[in-house]
Amino acid sequence: MARETGDLLHGTLDVLVLKTLTWQPMHGYAIVRWIEQRTAGVLTIEDAALYKALHRLHRAGFVEATWGLSENNRRARYYRLTDAGRRVLRAETTTWRRFSAAVGAVLDLEAT
Amino acid sequence: MDWIPDGVRRAFRLDRLSPHQVDRDLDAELHFHLAMREAELRAGGLGAEEARAEARRRFGNLEDARRYCRELDDDGAREYRRLEWLRGWGQDVRFAVRQLRRAPTMALVAVLTLSLGIGATTAIFSVVHRLILAPLPYPEAGRIVAVMRAAGMGQVFISATPTLVDAWRDGSNAFEQLGTYREVDMQATTPGGGDPEKLLGVRLSAQMPAVLGVRPALGRFFAPGETVAGGAPVAMVSYGYWQRRYGGDRDVLGQVISLDGSDYTVVGVLPRTFVLPSFSPIGDRQVALPLVPDSSSRSVFAVGRLRHGATTQEATAQLDAVMARLAEDEPAYREMSSRVMHQSEFLGRGTRSTLLVLLAAVVVVLLIACANVAGLLLARAAGRQRELAVRAALGAGRRRLVRQLLTESALLGAAGGAAGLAVAWAGLRAVIALRPPSLDELEGVRLEPAVLLGSLAVAVLTSLIFGLAPALLAATDGLAASLVGSSRSATGRRGAQRLRAALVGGEVALSVVLLVCAGLLVRSVQALQDVDVGVDTRALAGANVMLPVATYPDGADRPAAYGRLVERVRAIPGVTAAGMGTDLPPDGGVTIGRLEIHGVPTLPGEPPAVIGFAEVQPDHPRLTGMRMLAGRMPVDTAEHAVAINETFARRYWPDGGAIGGRLRVRMDDESPWQTVVGVVGDVRLPGATGSAYELRVYRPFHGTFEMATLIVRTADGAPLRLADLTRAAADVDPGIRLDNLRTAESVVTARLAGPRFTMTLLGVFAVVALVLAIVGLYGVVSLAVTQRTREIGVRLALGASPRGVTRMVVGQAMLVAGGGLLVGLGASVGAVRLVRGMLFGMEPLDAPTFIVVAASLAAVAFAAALIPARRAARVDAMVALRAE
Numbered sequence: 001m002a003r004e005t006g007d008l009l010h011g012t013l014d015v016l017v018l019k020t021l022t023w024q025p026m027h028g029y030a031i032v033r034w035i036e037q038r039t040a041g042v043l044t045i046e047d048a049a050l051y052k053a054l055h056r057l058h059r060a061g062f063v064e065a066t067w068g069l070s071e072n073n074r075r076a077r078y079y080r081l082t083d084a085g086r087r088v089l090r091a092e093t094t095t096w097r098r099f100s101a102a103v104g105a106v107l108d109l110e111a112t
Numbered sequence: 113m114d115w116i117p118d119g120v121r122r123a124f125r126l127d128r129l130s131p132h133q134v135d136r137d138l139d140a141e142l143h144f145h146l147a148m149r150e151a152e153l154r155a156g157g158l159g160a161e162e163a164r165a166e167a168r169r170r171f172g173n174l175e176d177a178r179r180y181c182r183e184l185d186d187d188g189a190r191e192y193r194r195l196e197w198l199r200g201w202g203q204d205v206r207f208a209v210r211q212l213r214r215a216p217t218m219a220l221v222a223v224l225t226l227s228l229g230i231g232a233t234t235a236i237f238s239v240v241h242r243l244i245l246a247p248l249p250y251p252e253a254g255r256i257v258a259v260m261r262a263a264g265m266g267q268v269f270i271s272a273t274p275t276l277v278d279a280w281r282d283g284s285n286a287f288e289q290l291g292t293y294r295e296v297d298m299q300a301t302t303p304g305g306g307d308p309e310k311l312l313g314v315r316l317s318a319q320m321p322a323v324l325g326v327r328p329a330l331g332r333f334f335a336p337g338e339t340v341a342g343g344a345p346v347a348m349v350s351y352g353y354w355q356r357r358y359g360g361d362r363d364v365l366g367q368v369i370s371l372d373g374s375d376y377t378v379v380g381v382l383p384r385t386f387v388l389p390s391f392s393p394i395g396d397r398q399v400a401l402p403l404v405p406d407s408s409s410r411s412v413f414a415v416g417r418l419r420h421g422a423t424t425q426e427a428t429a430q431l432d433a434v435m436a437r438l439a440e441d442e443p444a445y446r447e448m449s450s451r452v453m454h455q456s457e458f459l460g461r462g463t464r465s466t467l468l469v470l471l472a473a474v475v476v477v478l479l480i481a482c483a484n485v486a487g488l489l490l491a492r493a494a495g496r497q498r499e500l501a502v503r504a505a506l507g508a509g510r511r512r513l514v515r516q517l518l519t520e521s522a523l524l525g526a527a528g529g530a531a532g533l534a535v536a537w538a539g540l541r542a543v544i545a546l547r548p549p550s551l552d553e554l555e556g557v558r559l560e561p562a563v564l565l566g567s568l569a570v571a572v573l574t575s576l577i578f579g580l581a582p583a584l585l586a587a588t589d590g591l592a593a594s595l596v597g598s599s600r601s602a603t604g605r606r607g608a609q610r611l612r613a614a615l616v617g618g619e620v621a622l623s624v625v626l627l628v629c630a631g632l633l634v635r636s637v638q639a640l641q642d643v644d645v646g647v648d649t650r651a652l653a654g655a656n657v658m659l660p661v662a663t664y665p666d667g668a669d670r671p672a673a674y675g676r677l678v679e680r681v682r683a684i685p686g687v688t689a690a691g692m693g694t695d696l697p698p699d700g701g702v703t704i705g706r707l708e709i710h711g712v713p714t715l716p717g718e719p720p721a722v723i724g725f726a727e728v729q730p731d732h733p734r735l736t737g738m739r740m741l742a743g744r745m746p747v748d749t750a751e752h753a754v755a756i757n758e759t760f761a762r763r764y765w766p767d768g769g770a771i772g773g774r775l776r777v778r779m780d781d782e783s784p785w786q787t788v789v790g791v792v793g794d795v796r797l798p799g800a801t802g803s804a805y806e807l808r809v810y811r812p813f814h815g816t817f818e819m820a821t822l823i824v825r826t827a828d829g830a831p832l833r834l835a836d837l838t839r840a841a842a843d844v845d846p847g848i849r850l851d852n853l854r855t856a857e858s859v860v861t862a863r864l865a866g867p868r869f870t871m872t873l874l875g876v877f878a879v880v881a882l883v884l885a886i887v888g889l890y891g892v893v894s895l896a897v898t899q900r901t902r903e904i905g906v907r908l909a910l911g912a913s914p915r916g917v918t919r920m921v922v923g924q925a926m927l928v929a930g931g932g933l934l935v936g937l938g939a940s941v942g943a944v945r946l947v948r949g950m951l952f953g954m955e956p957l958d959a960p961t962f963i964v965v966a967a968s969l970a971a972v973a974f975a976a977a978l979i980p981a982r983r984a985a986r987v988d989a990m991v992a993l994r995a996e
Contacts, residue, residue, distance in 0.1 A: 029148040047145060048172030055181040059188045077141045
C-alpha cells in the first residue's frame with residue numbers, strides 16, 4: 001500500500017471528504033456542515049483546508065465538479081465522487097482501519 | 113448532465129476553462145461559502161457586520177487557500193484544454209475519413225495523382241542529390257577535390273606523377289591534405305592451390321585516409337614506415353571482401369594474403385563505404401596496398417582535401433604556379449596546367465544539364481498533379497455547399513468547419529505521399545536498372561529521406577492550400593442561400609468553374625512543353641541512330657593486346673609478334689579479316705599540338721588543337737569498311753606520310769588538292785612535317801562533338817609498343833569469343849594477355865544509351881503529364897455538364913438539337929484546351945532552348961515536332977471532351993427541367 005505523494009491522499013481530511021460525498025453530491029459548505037453534524041461537533045474542519053482538499057481531489061480526478069443552483073437560488077459548485085475516487089476511498093479506508101487497529105492494539109497493552 | 117443533485121433546480125454549462133473563468137469560478141465558490149456561513153451565523157443571532165467578520169475568521173487563511181486552489185485549477189484547465197484539442201483532432205481525422213469514404217472515386221484519383229507526382233519527383237531528386245549535391249559519402253565532402261594535370265590549354269586531362277604531386281604539396285598551402293592513389297589489378301592465390309582469383313585493388317598513399325576523412329572498419333590504415341620504399345609488406349581488405357572471404361571474422365588481422373606472387377600481412381579492413389573520387393566514383397576495390405612514392409613516371413590519381421575556406425580557383429592558381437616553376441627546368445611542363453575539381457563536376461556538363469532538365473520535368477509533373485487535385489477539391493467543395501450550410505446552421509463554428517475541411521485535404525496529401533513512396537521506390541529501381549554507362553554511379557542511389565520528406569511536405573502543403581480555397585469559398589458564400597434554393601449561387605459556382613478551367617488550361621500548357629521537349633529528344637535519338645558511322649560496325653570487334661615485357665623487351669621484336677597474332681586470328685572460323693591498330697573504330701585516340709598546314713599562315717597565339725589520331729595498317733579501310741576516297745594509306749613510318757579524313761581535307765583544302773599537302777601537329781620543334789597521301793571517309797562517333805572527332809589523322813601502325821588493339825572482322829552472325837582469341841594468342845605466345853573484347857556496335861550503342869535514357873525518362877514524364885492534364889480536362893467538362901443539366905434541358909426544350917448541344921460542350925472544352933495549347937506552344941519556344949544542348953542534328957524549333965504535339969493534344973482533348981458531351985446530348989429535357 002504505497003503512498004505516493006501528490007497522487008494519493010494528503011491526509012485524513014481527504015478521506016473524510018470522499019466519504020462524505022458517497023452520500024450525495026454536495027457543495028463545499030454542505031460538506032463542512034455535514035461532517036460537523038455527523039461527528040457531533042467533535043471534528044471541526046477549517047474551511048480553507050477543506051477547499052484546498054476539494055480542489056486537490058478534483059485535480060487528481062477523484063471528484064468531478066459542476067455548477068448548479070443551491071437551495072436558496074445561489075450559484076454553487078457541486079462535487080461528486082468519480083469511480084477512481086470510490087476506489088481510492090475503499091483502499092484508504094482499509095489502510096486506516098488496519099492502522100487504527102494496530103495503534104489500538106499497542107495502546108491496549110498493559111504494562112506488567 | 114445526468115447527475116444534477118437533488119434540490120438543484122438548474123444546471124449551467126460545464127466550466128469554461130480560460131484562466132479568467134477559472135478565477136471567477138473560484139471566487140464565486142468561495143464567496144458562496146462565506147455567504148452561507150454568514151447566513152448561518154445571522155440565523156444564530158449575530159448582527160450582519162459581526163456575522164461577516166466571524167465567517168471570514170472561521171474560514172481561515174483565505175488568500176492562501178485561494179492561491180493554492182487557483183494553481184491547481186489552472187493546471188487542470190491546461191491539461192483539459194490539451195486533451196480536448198487532441199480529441200478534436202482525432203474527431204476531425206475520423207470525420208475526414210468518413211467524408212472521403214463517401215466520395216471514393218475522387219479520393220482514389222486524388223491519391224493516385226499525387227502519388228505519381230510525388231513519387232517521380234522524389235526519385236529524380238534522389239538521383240540529383242546523389243550525383244550533383246552529395247556524391248561522396250564522407251564528412252565535409254565538399255572539400256574533397258580531385259587534382260589533375262591538363263594539357264593542350266586545359267582541354268585534355270593527363271594523370272599526375274608522384275613527383276609532381278610532391279611538388280604540388282610542397283608548393284601550395286591550399287590543401288589540408290593531398291594524397292594519391294592508383295588502381296591495380298591483382299591476382300590472389302590461395303595457399304591450397306586452385307585458380308587464382310582476380311582482385312580489384314588500389315594503392316593508397318599515406319595521406320588518403322586523412323583526405324577522405326575515414327577510419328578503418330577494423331585494424332588500421334598503413335603506418336608511416338609502410339608507405340616508403342622498403343617498408344613492411346602490408347595490405348588492407350575491403351569490407352565486402354572481408355565479409356565474403358573471411359566471414360567477417362576478426363582473425364583476418366595478421367593473416368597473410370598472397371597477391372601477384374608476394375605475401376602481404378593484413379593489417380586492417382577498409383570502411384564499409386569506401387569510394388574513391390574519380391571520373392566515375394570507384395567503389396569496388398577489394399584490396400588496398402600502400403602507394404610507395406617512387407621516382408617512376410607511373411601515373412597516379414591525386415585527391416586532396418581543401419583547407420577550410422580555400423576555393424578550387426585558389427588551389428588551381430597555386431598549383432599552376434608550381435608547374436610554371438617546374439617548367440623552367442622541365443620543358444615538358446610548359447604547356448601544362450592543373451585542374452582542381454569536385455566529384456560532381458566530373459559529371460560532365462552534358463550529364464549535369466540532362467539531370468537538371470529531368471528535374472524540371474518532374475517538377476512540372478508535380479505541379480500538374482497538384483493542379484488536378486486542386487481541381488478535384490474545388491469541384492467537391494462546390495458540391496458540398498449544402499452540407500456545410502446545414503452544419504453551420506447546426507452550430508459548427510466556422511473555424512471548426514475550415515479545420516475539418518483542411519484535415520480532409522491533409523489526409524489526401526499524406527495518403528498521396530505514402531503511395532508516392534512506393535512509386536518513388538519502384539521508379540528508382542527502374543531508373544537504376546535502365547541506366548546508361550555514362551551514369552553508372554546511379555547504382556548507388558537510394559531514396560533520400562530528406563527528399564521524401566520534402567516531397568511529402570509539398571504534397572501536404574498543396575493539399576492544404578487548395579483545400580483552403582474551397583473551405584473559404586464555403587465560408588463566405590451565402591450559406592443560407594444555398595440552403596434555400598438549389599445550389600444556385602451562380603456567381604460562386606461560375607467563379608469556381610473558371611478557376612478550374614484556368615487550372616486545366618495551365619496543365620495543358622505545361623504538358624505541351626514537356627511533350628515538345630520529349631518529342632525533340634525522340635527525333636534527336638533517331639538522328640543519332642541514323643548517323644553514318646563510317647565503318648561496318650556490325651562486323652567489327654576488337655580487343656586490347658598486351659605483349660609480355662619479359663619476352664619482348666625490345667620494341668624491334670614486337671611487330672613480328674603482332675604479325676603472328678594477326679595470322680593466327682585470321683584462322684579462327686568466322687573471322688574474315690584481322691589487323692592491328694591503336695583503337696577499335698569508331699573509337700580513337702587524340703594527339704595535341706599546334707596544327708600547321710604548309711602554305712597556310714598560322715595565327716600567332718592560336719591554341720593547340722586536339723586532333724583525332726590513330727595508327728592503322730595499310731589494309732585498314734578494307735578491314736573496317738572505311739571509305740578510301742583518294743590516294744592510299746601510308747605504309748611505312750619512315751615515309752612521314754599520313755592519311756586524313758574527308759572533313760579535314762575539305763576544311764583546309766576546300767578546292768581539292770589535299771593529296772600532296774603537308775601538315776604537322778606541332779608538339780615541339782622536332783615534330784616533322786607529314787605529307788598527305790590519302791583521304792578517307794569520315795568515321796563518326798554518334799553524339800560526339802569537338803575537333804577530336806571531326807579531324808582525324810592516320811599514321812602507319814609501327815607496333816613497337818607492348819600494347820595495341822586487335823581489330824577483327826567477322827562474318828555476319830558469327831560472334832567472336834574471347835576464348836577463341838586467347839587460344840589463338842596462346843598459340844603465338846602464352847604470355848600474351850587479351851582483354852576488353854568488344855564489338856564496334858556495342859561502342860556505338862553505348863553512346864546512344866545516354867540520350868536514349870534521357871529520352872525515355874522525359875517521354876514517360878511527358879506522357880504522365882498529358883494523361884493527368886486530360887483527366888483534369890475530362891473532370892472539368894464532366895462536372896460542367898452535370899451542373900448545367902438544367903440549362904441544357906432548357907436549350908433542348910427550346911428546340912436545340914442534341915448535336916448542337918454536343919457541339920457546344922465540345923466547343924467550350926476545346927476552347928480551354930486550345931488556350932492551353934497555344935500558351936504551351938509559346939512557352940515551348942522558350943523552353944526548348946534549355947534542351948538545346950541535348951539535341952543532335954536538329955534545331956530546337958523543329959516544326960514537325962511542334963505540329964505533331966499540337967495535333968495529338970487536340971485529338972486527345974477532343975476525345976476526352978466528347979464523352980461528357982454525348983452525355984449532355986442525351987439529357988432528357990423534361991427530367992432535367994423537373995429536377996430541382
